[in-house]
Amino acid sequence: MNLQGKKILLGVCGSIAAYKAALVVRLLVKAHAEVKVIMTEAAKDFITPLTLSVLSKNPVSSQFANEDGTWNNHVELGFWADVMVIAPATAKALSRCATGHCDDLLTAVYLSARCPVFFAPAMDLDMYQHPSTRQNIANLLSFGNYLIHPGAGELASGLSGEGRLAEPESIVSQLNAFFSRQTVAAGKRVLITAGPTVEALDPVRFISNRSSGKMGYAIADAFAAAGAQVTVISGPTAVKASMENVNVVNVNSADEMLDAAQGHFDQSDLVIFAAAVADYKPAHRAVQKIKKSEEMMSLELTRTPDIAATLGKQKKQGQLIIGFALETENELEHARRKLTAKNFDYVILNSLNDPGAGFIHDTNKITVIDRNENVRHFSLKPKDEVALDILNIVLEKWSEA
Structure with missing residues (x-):
């Protein structure tokens, strides 16, 4: 006790x-x-x-x-x-x-x-x-x-x-x-990405997604409350950290998020990729607002940097990396592929087929898969409780070490 x-x-x-x-x-x-x-x-x-x-x-x-x-x-x-x-x-x-x-x-x-x-x-x-x-x-x-x-x-x-x-x-x-x-997590350095990224089309419009940032910030609060030193690289969101000792670095685009994460990655004991990063961005950003003209408009897109894969290749001995996988079909298969391809220690699967899970909601339902193919299913619960489940998994790992 x-x-x-x-x-x-x-x-x-x-x-x-x-x-x-x-x-x-x-x-x-x-x-x-x-x-x-x-x-x-x-x-x-x-x-x-x-x-x-x-x-x-x-x-x-x-x-x-x-x-x-x-x-x-x-x-x-x-x-x-x-x-x-x-x-x-x-x-x-x-x-x-x-x-x-x-x-x-x-x-x-x-x-x-x-x-x-x-x-x-x-x-x-x-x-x-x-x-x-x-x-x-x-x-x-x-x-x-x-x-x-x-x-x-x-x-x-x-x-x-x-x-x-x-x-x-x-x-x-x-x-x-x-x-x-508090005993196990004290002094540990945790890096978390959270929220969406936005990719500008012109000074007015952008490409983004429905991520609210609630899950990432809930995880940040859980680790901060446990005594860890937490830094959040956050895309635009109305959500704020409840804990005062969470350091938030605000960014907009995927390129900015990668640059900011790179600056904290080497010193981090744990990295959690909870952000919903836009996969594509406009190949060319208009300097002025694009005016309506033709009935149809073609938009050329190019890939954004894969932040998780890029940093996963730089993983050092003793670091833990956790990623999220939001899927709509063949969920476990796709999550396992991401776990291997991006050098994660754990992948946290969300399925949009589960009511109350995924973006916007105050609740989430997760499945956690580790490198040894162990699968843990969790019930639908408030995101602050989901964050504690994730925290406890990490604490088990740290305790073993």
């Missing part, structure tokens, strides 16, 4: 799932972590502070001032923790933290925390799926926080669906994995 000696701050909100907080505390203490608990006033309707105090072996805080006049310093609590976990996190708690509505001790500590913060939502399925809740979660993730996805099943309302608080074992396991990743 990587939780030994870690200082963990658990925030408990007013939800029927609050009873699971006792199990979370028990498992953390059993893993030899030091645990302090903050409860909202509403949480006391579902579980007593005494229960959590006995299990954590520390006083439970719920207000700025205790009955005996002592002060719960929210700044000190925020500085104390190695990680903060809010479980269960209600819709109200998500909203207050996302908007900075600081009206109790828990939100004050959250705003003061300098450590990573995990949110484990618990609510009814319609509340969880409501656009306001989804936006609040998106905002929290954009701040660099982490989401422990709720489970699906029977809910307190009698309905069945997504919204159940993740099981205590899963919450503790994800925290353990977080600290494990």
Whole structure:
């Protein structure tokens, strides 16, 4: 267990799932972590502070001032923790933290925390799926926080669906994995290409594709959170890195992306080619905007540089290279060819035949193939979770070394 000696701050909100907080505390203490608990006033309707105090072996805080006049310093609590976990996190708690509505001790500590913060939502399925809740979660993730996805099943309302608080074992396991990743990935240099490239036809028009850059940036955030030094060579995209320690180099064309990647390649321990690079570019770029004239227009195209193949030939001993393959037919066959032709260690296959996978979506479904022809299939899941799957594969490889 990587939780030994870690200082963990658990925030408990007013939800029927609050009873699971006792199990979370028990498992953390059993893993030899030091645990302090903050409860909202509403949480006391579902579980007593005494229960959590006995299990954590520390006083439970719920207000700025205790009955005996002592002060719960929210700044000190925020500085104390190695990680903060809010479980269960209600819709109200998500909203207050996302908007900075600081009206109790828990939100004050959250705003003061300098450590990573995990949110484990618990609510009814319609509340969880409501656009306001989804936006609040998106905002929290954009701040660099982490989401422990709720489970699906029977809910307190009698309905069945997504919204159940993740099981205590899963919450503790994800925290353990977080600290494990930090140990293995610390100091590793990771280079990622992300987003589309655009190839200018004239000063107004260009050739490109539908890539949003979401997958590449999710991977960047995952590795940065694990302690790696991450550089992203990014084509034009509205997506931003959530982690502040991600270095982003903005480019437009395939030629620019190759030049930028070349400058970082030799120093990189891991290279992930997640960008959707345009395969062709106009043979001649017009200086002025092309005017409409004839009914038909012919456009001469020429190949863009194959960034992955070019850098794959320069691979050094000890480097890992991962590429993506987006296919629409004979997916596994084409992915295996790319794995060999471009000297990848792993190829990550996306199929546009899988609903919810590929460009634009917030979800993805991947199949990972390694040089030994081992194939791992993963289910459809949010791209931040897909990024963690990719991270864990790399960490396994690094751990073996």
